[in-house]
Amino acid sequence: MSILRKLLFPFAILYGIIIRVRNYLYDEDVLKSSSYTIPVICVGNLSVGGTGKSPMIEYLLNLLVPHSKVATLSRGYGRTTKGFILLNGLENASEVGDEPLQFKTKFKDVLIAVDENRQHGIQVLKDENNAEVILLDDAFQHRKVKAGLNIVLTKFDSLYIDDLMLPAGDLREPIAGVERAQIIVVTKCPKLLSEQDAKKICEKLKLKNYQKLFFSYIDYSQMVISSSGSKSITSFEGTKITLVTGIANPKSLLHYLDEIDIKYDHLNYPDHHNFSKAELEQIAQATIIITTEKDYMRLKDKIVHPDLYYLPIKMKFISNTSEFDGMVKKFIE
Structure with a gap:
């Protein structure tokens, strides 16, 4: 200690x-x-x-x-809005939180909602949306x-x-x-x-x-995904990428990249980090950017970059x- x-x-x-x-x-x-x-x-x-x-x-x-008919309900950590919001997928992470937006992006037909008042949120999902x-x-x-x-x-x-x-x-x-x-x-x-x-x-x-x-x-997926498509992560072997993380503990991700011999410069930020203008400018200067899926939700609307990718994961x-x-x-x- x-x-x-x-x-x-x-x-x-x-x-x-x-x-x-x-x-x-x-x-x-x-x-x-x-x-x-x-x-x-x-x-x-x-x-x-x-x-x-x-x-x-x-x-x-x-x-x-x-x-x-399943629904998810989150607080929407770090969002700038208040109250109940049922996501339609057109929101940005600052409005609803990065994780709910991630859920809605992957499960487009599922009821994904945020509400800091969980009792109220459950009631609305049950009574008005038939969850x-x-x-x-x-x-x-x-x-x-x-x-x-x-x-x-x-x-x-x-x-x-x-x-x-x-x-x-x-x-x-x-x-x-x-x-x-x-x-x-x-x-x-x-x-x-x-x-x-x-x-x-x-x-x-x-x-x-x-x-x-x-x-x-x-x-960890073998593929990284961008707004324009996907490619094998092993295609970056021999090329140093910029890894951007704003999660609680990136240790397992670093271990995975080391294991498959991907070289990287690591820009590490706190969990749910709200990127400043200077930080976004620094990130945008990188040649190749790989980030987590959660961080991608916060970066994709703020950085226009041809090689901004996220690495999907699954729990097994x-x-x-x-x-x-x-x-x-x-x-x-």
Whole structure:
């Protein structure tokens, strides 16, 4: 632990007490939560930072859209607008947030909405848009809504069990909060995770009997995509590209590019970064730009560049895919 985090530890204890009291009041029904007559699935985490919520939402959309009228509801982090917006795909990232715009770009016929008031957003999607299933993106701490199925994500190299409360650590709430989840997914694992390592994590997390544990990894596409088409990422071998990231933790992406021997200069920005004019000018000077899909949503309307590409990703399970799919499908029946 850094010296700064040690100094902040007393504040973490105080914050933890406040959140414990808040959770207790919701658990005892002193503070009220809303339940719904349609299936509501929440994808969230205990910590701040990127655990892979967007790839999980996209996985669930691919799983459920063929069978039901599915909607997603996000807060729309960093947007300049307020209230409920049902995306039509013509918005820009500053209006609705980069992740909802990413969802709408890939799933054009799906109801993709943003609303900082999740209760109101669910009501509008259900009553005015006839949604049959609602996926809540990053709403695990939003206790005013009681989802029927909670999926909590935790990163392989940064498990919630090893973390501390904010501001000394990255936990949004005490570890006991994970007991509200029925499914826990360890994300961003090595693709060839050993059974021994998986067993160690399972023992470490000490899950309840009603909880199921799964392991997943990020599968990077072999193709990069631009506004004019796509090409193999290996076509850039021998050429130094400029990598632009504004995500919580680009470590796995850097590892992938190193693994396939792509040389790059890395321009690294904070998660959901709002690029300044000077930063956009610097990025635009690059010969070849590769970025994440989320960052592309924020860059594509601000930079006119013939070689601006994004690298798509998917979340895949290391094993027991059919068991996970079955649990989700059974819930919405």
